[in-house]
Amino acid sequence: MGLLSRKATCNTHGQDSSYFLGWEEYEKNPYDDIKNPDGIIQMGLAENQLSFDLIESWLSKNPEAANFEREGQSIFRELALFQDYHGLPSFKNAMADFMSENRGNRVSFDPKKLVLTAGATSANETLMFCLADAGDAFLLPTPYYPGFDRDLKWRTGAEIVPIQCTSANGFQITKSALEEAYEQAQKLHLKVKGVLITNPSNPLGTTTTRTELNHLLDFVSRKNIHLISDEIYSGTVFTSPGFISVMEVLKEKKLENTDVSKRVHIVYSLSKDLGLPGFRVGVIYSNDDIVVDAATKMSSFGLISSQTQYLLSALLSDKNFTQNYLKENQIRLKKRHAKLVSGLEAAGVECLKSNAGLFCWVDMRHLLSSNTFEAEIELWKKIVYEVKLNISPGSSCHCNEPGWFRVCFANMSEETLKVALNRLKMFVDGPSSTSRSQSEHQRLKSLRKMKVSNWVFRLSFQDREPEER
């Protein structure tokens, strides 16, 4: 009899994937403009570090909230004891309003249908526990956030079946792709419980179109399954065509209060829009009372710290702050995005046209030695070890075409971004990867062998950093 559970000994947590090699290398040799200017620049971390000053400024103007006071009295004691899984009412109200604001107030959210969770990581897992039995499947459009392999499958026993999207149409979700995925699940004898989309998309950085949302709603309606829309990047939309939430489309199609609306669930978090991943603030929004009820009870396993709920309820209730923040944040993201795109263009590298997110989906197919995933990994290792940029290879996101990479732009200073872009340009301008000399090929081969064996050895004995989005 094994000492540990199957869950403990399998690797469905996904943290043994080659994706983590880049992380490890970064950890060993992190870039610092003064102390380590030749170090690896972290471009694999989808964090928003552009707008902290706005929050810090708010804190300095709001000492009562900062000091856990209300009307001059310390409420620390009450906060210390507050563990009601229904959450702080003022926080849920503020969150519901903030979510509406993020959607231009075109839809409103009912705080009673909100469930608070420890980050979107926990929200997604909890929804799986509520909607799928072990062995059931959810369909996910590719490419998708690598963390879903852990969050949706690991402890729940659920399966993911990919909806294959391709560059031919900008990776949009088509009706036929949906049907094919469903059939594929049937072939695998998997019961499909729903579809999960990320809108705006990670790793694409694009918002889901109205057409796609209509297809999705028709599809889940016909198949009588759920639709989860992870809208964690909803506040990062910095240019047209603008963000359309699935809730808006439900409203437009006059499907509110129907059976279908009860099967649409939203996941949200403050980790990307407000850049507060450390605070672990996630949300499930559902029109199904049973789901809200069950998820609320399950949230006991990961409640949001009352201290954090209190701070954020004050912050988000300040409408002046939220309006200004959303606007300013988007301006900064747009500028930074433009810098990355133009820098890449100067290196002859294109990316998918995007209007949201904290990253670009970069096309390096022309730099591959062959149109294979092996070539993608070869190229990726070069970029990590020689160019010293940690970026995320498309295969880690289950992209079905080799040569795409996710490159983050919002987690570093402008200067660091410049350095990164220079390095990339020098790499691309150097010897072309399609006419590699024999010695270069040999060198790469031995590099690969050495690194893979080291990697396998290290993975057995060391912890990994948590995955970011």
Add this chain to the structure above:
Amino acid sequence: MVALTAEKQDQNLLSRMAAGDGHGENSAYFDGWKAYEENPFHPIDRPDGVIQMGLAENQLCGDLMRKWVLEHPEASICTAEGVNQFSDIAIFQDYHGLPEFRQAVAKFMEKTRNNKVKFDPDRIVMSGGATGAHETVAFCLANPGDGFLVPTPYYPGFDRDLRWRTGVNLVPVTCHSSNGFKITIEALEAAYENARVSNIPVKGLLITNPSNPLGTTLDRDCLKSLVNFTNDKGIHLIADEIYAATTFGESEFISVAEVIEEVPDCNRDLIHIVYSLSKDMGLPGLRVGIVYSYNDRVVQIARKMSSFGLVSSQTQHLIAKMLSDEDFVDEFIRKSKLRLAARHAELTTGLDSLGIGWLKAGAGLFIWMDLRNLLKTATFDSEMELWRVIVHKVKLNVSPGGSCHCHEPGWFRVCFANMDHKTMETALERIRVFTSQLEEESLKPTKPMSKKKKCWQSSLRLSFQDTRRFEEGFFSPHSPVPHSPLVRAQI
């Protein structure tokens, strides 16, 4: 094809987990919480309201905590003194946790074990409270269908935390009042055998030390025998030490961490501790749970799973600062124990004067009260009847032993650390009135029961003889949640 009703269709669309009642909250014990919720006691506004004695919280040292927080604005990342750390902390989501947090927690764990053992900060894994810690440990050590042995009576929340989403079974290790509910090897072996007969592979033994709901601590010999038992069977030993610092008087808390040093052939891969700051520090709202395992692989996997319930970095920062203030911590622990002892004495002295028995114990935030002699019959139905009287007529929300899977009816857990002195006085007065009314009833000549008689009077009689008859297959309702989901924010 038979058309499904709308509700049935709903149920099919959701998981069995969501549609079922594995959360344990559909139990009859909710009457107690509801009664409190509908009519909560307040000394001025609602002097006749229900007094909450079912909530195991440590509210006696909130003033010390508040004072420290006010005097240390740098511990907050929001104040002028601390805001320079805001962005670093706000982006910190590494599941290893802030190093200073882990170091401070390790130090605190040592202090609460009288510095008899050392804890390695690198083995400290965060979780969403002890609730999250227990579930994580269950996911790591057991497959669906496996079982953990748990001595009874036990904390009702285990039914949910260990079983609901994990599919793990709990196999009771029956303990009896005849020996003060101590865990015996015979009881352990019997439980192990029961599991075998039921085809439940036993993966571990879960103990809560100090015990909830008993308030007792395990002595050294008992702990050693438990370590030997699990070691021999090759199963895990999980020690929930959430009440470690709530010992008072002469009671001494001995951690399993101490005992394994004295058992030379102990396989440490089988030893795990669950801890939290919710009881010892009175900070349940901050959700600081800890998994501490001596098994490297478990540390690794639990750490990956902690992604599902990390401690807010804002809270890690505050706790790191607070627990690094050793003078404050020493003073806090000292004062907390004194205040717990005083409040405990107040309650038990009051009960003694009324001839109400309670299990002698020196830890925890509650006492295990003996009302067996007030039961009409020695059955759990009678216990429920008595409980309803206590909740609705005496207006005290206490936790009946049946909800804790106690083998014998008539025991009740009564919390004392979540109220002030005046409220305690009021509670004791109500108990005094209740018992004197019962005495009057028992002295009156027997009359045929009239319909006008209040239901609570007819269901009770003081028994001066031990006429307990144990019914087989007694009804053991599901346990209520440990904290009321009905408690609305007062904030």
